[in-house]
Amino acid sequence: MVRPTSVTPGLFQVLKSILEKEGPKSLFRGLGPNLVGVAPSRAVYFACYSKAKEQFNGIFVPNSNIVHIFSAGSAAFITNSLMNPIWMVKTRMQLEQKAVKQLSSLSFVGISRLLWHRIPAEVIRTRLREEGTKYKSFVQTARLVFREEGYLAFYRGLFAQLIRQIPNTAIVLSTYELIVYLLEDRTQ
Structure with a gap:
């Protein structure tokens, strides 16, 4: 295994570099789609989580860790499936590529x-x-x-x-x- 020869810059070095090269406005690139996506994404996530929790409570020990894990996983899968177009737009806006x-x-x-x-x-x-x-x-x-x-x-x-x-x-x-x-x- 080859080890990296250079040190990866830390959080503050990257932030400083972005501010110097692209200016403060670049930190907000893609914010619009992010804001448009957050509310519906959270709404979908928690609605799915709640419904999944009801279902899994009937299968497993009610409100157990396994119920929460499966409910969270199900909600995340559905939310990612539905919200991916908004996040893709955000990514494209941030990268401009x-x-x-x-x-x-x-x-x-x-x-x-x-x-x-x-x-x-x-x-x-x-x-x-x-x-x-x-x-x-x-x-x-x-x-x-x-x-x-x-x-x-x-x-x-x-x-x-x-x-x-x-x-x-x-x-x-x-x-x-x-x-x-x-x-x-x-x-x-």
Whole structure:
């Protein structure tokens, strides 16, 4: 296995570089489709999650971890299937280049909540977005990244992802639970 010869820039170095080369407006490229996609995406996700939870509660121990895992996976699959066109537009706007056709199916790979599966999928999906590169397919890209850069390359960007995702998830799930609580309280 070949080890990388250069050090990958950190979050702040990348941010500084983007601001210097492209200006502050570039940080908001693709924001419109993102905003248009978030509300319907969350609505679809939570509606599917709730319905799946009802179904899985009838199969497994009610409200068990397995019910939540299968419900979340089902909701993510349906949401990704329905919302992919909006995210594809966002990606194209952000890149201002032709997207690689494999990106559509890669959203399904990102469904898994396990870091081992999710983080490599994000790294590979990002590489496939680079037009005109040596990256051609999911499996080919995964093998090439591993061979050329090693296992840790699959975790590049994890810190930035966690900074974005943890507060986002906390806000979304807290809001969901509050709404469910308020709605249940009114029906009783």
